[in-house]
Structure formats: C-alpha cells, structure tokens
Amino acid sequence: MKAKVIKKDDIAGFLDSLLKEYEVFAPVKRDRLVVFDRIHSGKEAFLNYTTSITSPKEILLPQSETLFTYSSTDSAADVEVPSGEERPRLIFGIHPCDVKSLIFLDRIFNEEEYKDAYYLGRRHAMVVVSMGCIKPRATCFCTSVGGGPFSTEGSDLLLIDIGDEYIVQVISDKGEKLLGKAHLEDAGEDRLSLMKRVTQDAEASMAPKLNIDGLKEKLDKMFDDPIWDLLAEKCISCGVCTYLCPTCYCFDIVDETRNSGGERLRLWDSCQFPLFTLQASGENPRPTTKERYRQRIMHKFSYLIDNCGQIGCVGCGRCVTECPVNLDIRQVLTAISNR
C-alpha cells in the first residue's frame, strides 16, 4: 500500500483545493460539539476530535428530504422531483466506524431490488477520506462488531495522525487520483514505523472486546424472554439512540402543505417512538418500551443479518455516551449473551 505524508498545517490548503471540485463535508465545531457539516473553507474542518455528536449518515440520509413537490394538491397535477447534486461529494476526516456505516447504508439503499435514487444521487462518485482513531474512547467497541480504529474498508484515503503530520494511506484508485496534484512526499521508513507504533498503541488502548459470539442464535430464541422487561425498564422512549446512530435508517413519509401546494417528505423516524407503529384505529402492536427496545436490538443484531447479511451496529458508542438514562447497549448485549 502506498503511503504519503502531509503536514497538519497543509491540511486546510489541501481541503481548499478539494473544494474546487467537490462538495466537502468535514467535522466542524459548533459550540462544544463536533458535527459533520458542509464546509466552504479548509479552515473550518476540525480534525482533533474523537466521535462527532451526530453521525455523518445525514450527509447521505438527511434528517428530512423532499421526495417531490407539488404546486397544487390536485393529484392530477405534475409533481416535481428535486434535481440531484451537481458536484460529487467528499467526506473528510470521518472515522472508520462511520465509514462502515456508509457501507451499511449502501446495502440498504443500493441493493438489487431497491435502488434509492435520492440516496444514490448523493452517494455515487462520493470520495471518502477517513482518519484513523489514535485515541479511541472507552465507549468505542468497533472491534467487537467487525471494525477497527484503522480499518480501511470503504475509504479512498486513510489519514493517520503521527504528531505534526498525517500519514496518508492510499487505499483506492479514487484516492490516488485525489492526491494527483497535491505532490505529497512519500512517507518513508521512519514515519511508517512511527505510524505503526501509534496504531498499535491505539489498538492496545481499546476496551476489551464484548463477548457476543453467537448473539444472533441467542436472540432468535429470546423473543419471548422475560429479560426484555428488565432490559428496557429504564428506557424513556426518546429518539437519541436512533437519531445519533450512524446505521439507524428507518424513516417516515409525511406531507407538508404551503399555500396551495406542498411537498412529500422523507424524515428520520425512530422505532423507539410509540407513534412509529401506532395504527389509525388506535391499536399499537408495540405499545411499551419493552416491545420497542426489543425491536431495536432484534433489528440490529438478528433481522438485518437475515435480510442483508450484516448487523446494524458499528460500535461508535454514541448511543452509549448520549443515552439520557445510561441504557448501555454494551451491557444489554452482554446480558443477552450471558442468558
């Protein structure tokens, strides 16, 4: 694998050159929080972060998006689908767990039987420049769910912080092309051995792996297990875990009218909201936190394996750190495995 090197001081300039060709999304600081947003200048990018509060899924799957607009609510009228993005998108400084979530979403929205034009409009030609995690948080568990702090899967370039410089690992042709005009120096032996030390230290600092072997087989026998009553007891049915989760993709479709016309929107939704499954008759097949929390875990760790061969968790730890009642998915998975 080719490896180049770039000075930290040169990153802003590198981003500025990318901005000429791409719509660039990068971590930025808003008050105390780091979120992903579109940047218009290389200086906006804030790379010295651990985990962004919201996940970069919103770049591919906005919290609300217009499916189509209409100038009149008469259904005979023509509806208009918003035109796609003009410039290809580039995500910069995304951590490997979040990159894994992009691959996850691809298997949902870009599969043989269902190709989502809205999603693909944003995803196709997208370039991913990721950044290895030299300081994984204690709540990170990517290695327990098939990822790793320096995983290259899904990236075109991977940056690794070695102090004043980043090693730039070239993963794909797209990545190679991206570096084309940047004329970066080769990393060289010394830097590579420094990188090796940095990555080994980071990997060693990861919290012990969760013992969740055979989780799916367990779950498949546990739908009626009384443990669900206890696991979900403190859940308050808010949407924090699902909205911050990089793989939660469930959505709602609603209409909004303005003047004589309006639009049909696709919005994030959450399986933790009672309204998610409430029927017009008043009947709700998932009436309490027990059924809703069970659905979340089952969907992520069993149903998704059956339906698209992957689990719905990348181990980013957002739901762990942000749950208002400290309902920790790591503890839940462990409790299930110990059942």
Next chain:
Amino acid sequence: MPDLSAKIREVVQKMLREQEVELVIGFEQGSMPLHSTPCFIRNEEDAQRLVWNSFCDNNLAKYLVKRPEKVAIVAKGCDTRAIVELIKEKQVPRDQVVIIGIPCQGMVDRRRIEAELELNEILEYEEQDNKLTLKGDGFTKTVNRDEYLYPCCQACPHKNPTTYDILIGDMVAEQAPDQYPDIAEFEAKPPEERWQYISGEVNKCIRCYACRNACPLCYCKECFVDKTHPQWIGKTTDTNDTFIFHLMRAFHLAGRCVECGACERACPMEVDIRKLNRKLAADVKELFGYEAGTSLDQIAPLATFRPDDPEEFMLGV
C-alpha cells in the same frame, strides 16, 4: 457530599423484606465514570446495587406515572417537586408511593468537566467529601464538586424534599429564593438579539424529543407534536416549526416545570432549553405566586384564577 448509599440500602431492604412496597426505584452505578443510572429493585439482595453520589441526576418521578404496583422512590428535592405535581394532576396516587426523601447538595455537570478536559478521557473517578478525583490515561485531576454543579442545581432553592415519607440524611441549608437573574439579564437584551439567540439554539435541535421524554411532567399519551389531525406543527427541523415546538413544550409546562433540568441534560445537542422554561417559571411566580411542586394543597396556577389577576398586558383602548 455525604455517602448515603448504605443508609438507602438499609431502608430499602427493610421495606422489601416487610413487603411494604413491591418495587423501589433508585440509582445504581452507571456504566461509565461520572454516571449513575436509574434502577428498579424488587428484592432484598438487589438493594445492594443502590448508590447515592453526585451523579444521581435523572428525575426518577418520570417512572411513577401509571404504575400498577406500590412503589418506593429515592427522591431529591426536584424529584419530590415533580411527584407533588404528578399527585396533584392525578397521575400518581399518594398512597401508592413511598417517598424516600434525600436532601440534595446538587448534582455534578459531567459535560462541563469533560469539556474542560478536552480529549483527556476520564476512565475512573472517585468521590470523597467534596472532592472528585478524575483519572485517565496519563493524568489525575482533583476538582471541587461544588464548582461543577448543573446550572439548575446552582439556582435551586429546594434542595430538600418538599414532601417525603422517610428522610435519609440531614436537611441542608436552602439558598435564597431564585430571583431568576439570568432571565432578567436575557430580557434586558434587544428583542432582535433574543430572537437570534433562541433561533440559534433551536436550530441545533434534532427533534429527538429527549427533552420531552426525560421530563417527569410530560406524560401525555399523545403529544401535540405527534398530532396529525390537526397537525399543529411540521415534523422537520425547519427553524419555525422547531421554534414553536420549543415554545409550546415550555408553555405546556408553565406552572408545572419543577426546574430539575432533566430536559437540558437529556438533550444531546446541548440546546439551552431552560431559557424558555425558566422564563415561564419566573412569570408564574411573579404573576400568580406559584412555585411548582412546593405544596400539595396549592391549586395549579392554570387550573384556577383570581378575579383580580393581573391584566396589564391587555390592550388598553
């Protein structure tokens, strides 16, 4: 802060042993440093899990609504205030709940500590008296807990339980009644600046409704935001819709908000939610002389009136 964990366990064990209640809601050690988490205790042995420390910040009254069984609850000042309101609103029968009141010395704002430490992650902590010792990879830091209390705790005039059946720990000195200086200060700014500030805050909102769901007084079966028929506000993160969501969320809590700060702590986006709640609390106190959750007898301010209520706001022609 005195460690009352042992005393709480003792009381709870006795209650369960004597079958006084079926369930006790309290706090146990959380899964991360600087976290405690709600726990549900149904038998004597499990009572060992109960703890009391500077991180018991959830308002447990949230879990009392529509419970079938008789419950005991570990309650700080603000939890008891919420319980009082829930009792008055007939959500919790008084004889179905045993309140284990605990005088509170304020809870610690872990986000503020974490923000100050930047990337130095706290991996372990110890609490002794008023000192918190924080340990991480290559650092140890000791801070005074009282300097890191949540904003709502700093202003809290009701640290002691406003009602209780059992009291654990010694009553603490209450500070002077809240004069809402932050609200007065904000109000002194030009309207446009206030508008811009609140617009900026609501723009952070992702409509996850954690503020609503963490609130002990938000128990409506169907929330106004979920209504489709009529649909009062749009469901996107459009600034105006979100602005109205926050205005009306606060308004629905007028005279009911016990200022526990659960909404703000639950918010992952750190929206300044209490800016609105506290305005209403200040107005309710000024106009109607009511402070939520402080009395079981006083009628809720929006459930009553006086013929001579202030009406200086009415259009004079």
Next chain:
Amino acid sequence: MKTEVSGWEPKIVAFLCNWCSYAGADLAGVSRFQYPANVRVIRVPCSGRINPFFILACLQHGADGVLVSGCHPGDCHYLSGNYSARRKFALLKRLLEYAGLEKGRVEFSWVSASEGGRFAEVIAKVTEMVKALGPARKLVKK
C-alpha cells in the same frame, strides 16, 4: 426595523368570543362605525377556547397580527372561561415577546356586546400597530 411596504395591507386574524366580542363587532357594523378592513374574524365560543396553537398557526401561515377578544371579566357566558384564559394569555404574551416576537403582533382585549364603538377602536389600534411593524417575518413558514 420598521419595513413599510408600499401598498401592503396587513392581514389580521381576530378570534372573537361568540357572546361578547362577536356581538360587539356586529353592533359596530350595525352602528356604522368605521374601522379598518384588515381583520378576518373567527368566531369562537369563548376566549377560553383559544389554544395558543391557534395563534401560532395564524402567524405561521400568513397572518401579520392576531387579536383575541372576549367578554370583560365577570361577564363570561360560561362564568369563568375568560378568567382562565387571562392567565394563559398573560404567560403566552410574555413568552412570545421574551422570545423576540415584536410587541403588537399578538394582542388581547375585552369587548362587550354593547361596545360597538370600542370594538372599532380596538381594531383600529391593532391595525395601526401591525402596520407599524410591517409584514410578519418571525415564525412564518416559508
């Protein structure tokens, strides 16, 4: 911040209680009192019927101002509807203005069935205030 748009006339929604203010409006008409034609009247059974969302929905969907008017204290057809409403309105008005909504966008008044002249004056005053503020910009859904 005043924005006087040439030829612009404000749209004002007036929620009038059936028993007093609506009758007052009627009397103003019968008595041929002149008042600005900017008001769209919505008759409600009582000022106590007003859900704050009615007011916010008006502002969101094109009203430049909102007036709520009911019976004078003590005169409520339902005895205490306006008393309860008064507490709600006091808090709501303060909250909206605190959040930065201009004073004068949302107003409350008492007008009895016999106060046709007063009704005309209230409408004139509200219209004048909203005109001075210019078209609504805040909370308006685009």
Next chain:
Amino acid sequence: MKNPYLPTPMRIERVVVETEDKNIKTFSLSFLHKEDEANFKYVPGQFAELSVLGKGEAPFGMASSPTQTGRLEFTVNKMGLVTTELHSMEPGETIGIRGPLGNGYPVEALEGKDIVVIGGGFGFSTLRALTNFMLDKRNRSRFGDITVIYGARNPGLLLYKEELPEWAKRDDLQLYVTVDRGDEDWKGKVGVVPVIAKEAAPRADNAYALVCGPPIMIKFTLPVVQELGFSPERVLLSLEMRMKCGLGKCGRCNIGNKYVCRDGPVFTLAQLNHLPAEY
C-alpha cells in the same frame, strides 16, 4: 428504475357507501394515463398506497379482481387523516396511487385446489378480489370447489351488498353470509365466523383456507380450520400493520425478520408459526 415514491394519478369514477354507518366506502378508480394502467399488473391480495397530496398516503388492498380491466377498487374505512380526506372526495376528483405492493395470494399454488375463503368485516376486501378472480369465466375451471364464509358484526356492516346476491345465485360457489347479531329484517345466518365455518365444515383434503379479518376472528378461526384438517401450509392469512414506504425499507411493519409490506401481506400459517407471536 422508476422512482417508487412517485404516485400515479387516478380519477375517482364511482363511490359506493358500503355500510349503514357510512364509515366504509368503496372507491372505483381509473388511470388518467393509459400507459400507467398497462404497468399496473397485480394479483389478488396485493395492495397499493393511496396518496392524497397534502395529506399523505395510506395502504389498501385492491378490492377488485385484476380480471376486471379499466377499474381498480379500494374499500376504505374512515379512520385517520388520509382516509377522512378520501371519504370527502367525489367522482371526478383525482388521487394518486403507488403500487402494486406486496406478494398477494399465491394464485398458482391455489390452482386445482378447493378454496375456502373466510373473511370478517373490513378484512374481506382482498378476499373479495380473489373470489371474483376465481369466478371469472376464464379462470373458474382452474380452481376446485369454492366456499366463501363472510361475516360482519351486524347486517349494516356487510360490504358488497350488490354483489353478494349475485354470488348466492351461482351454483359454482358455496356462500355463507353471517352476522354476529341480526336485526328484524335479517333473514340470513346469525353467528360468529368461526362457528359458521365449523358448521359449514368444508373438506380440507386438497384445499386451501384463506383467512382475513379482525384479530379476534383470526384467533378463534385458526383452531377451527386446523380441526377441519387444514395443515398450516394450507392456511393463508393476510396481515395488516402500520406502513409507510410499502417497500420493506422504512422499518415499521416487520414481524420478526419479515416485512408485512414486502414479504407479505399474505403468509401461510406455517410461516407465521416460525415468526414471533408479536410484532
């Protein structure tokens, strides 16, 4: 690939008020554009999302048989936002449609078999579509004996009142119409569907039973059909659940790892026995 979220316009041609309480109406629709009709190929048991711009969408099974060309029929119970709006609409107005969605009844597997249709209340609409499909003169010979058991809570709630007498006259269809509670004018059977099904006792060898109705009816009918000798593989149920996309993506209508909208709504009892008992 066609954008699956775009509704196709249809004109309301006829509205029939089905029930005395006027809460259920059947809408007869025609495509505004001929090419859309050609693209809308469906089998009985499939459903579509009806769309009212400004209000939203709601899923309904096609109540008409695909053998009837030029018209799609939907029986709509007035319940929520979209259905209330639909109920206020009149012939000549336009609505949108997305579909066909779901799997539908396994028509080919049913060929050569005796068919027992058991429906209750509002759930009868797609069974009516299937029955008309089988009764079509081009299809009738492909199926064995047909028994239809249909019940409603009272006579006023029976659907398809124009059609039932036509069916009753036929000699190639055994029809049992029943109500839970009759009135002065009701001359037919009185009794809940499972009881009538037991009385009718259709033969189970070489037969399929198709069941759709309210949960309480299903609960008591399943033991009856199994007692009559229908194996779980030969009992078909059509399920309902809150849906949005109809494409297996929005995530709300699953039972276990199956989506009612995409993998269903028709499941065999054998399939359901392998799925969790709750959603």
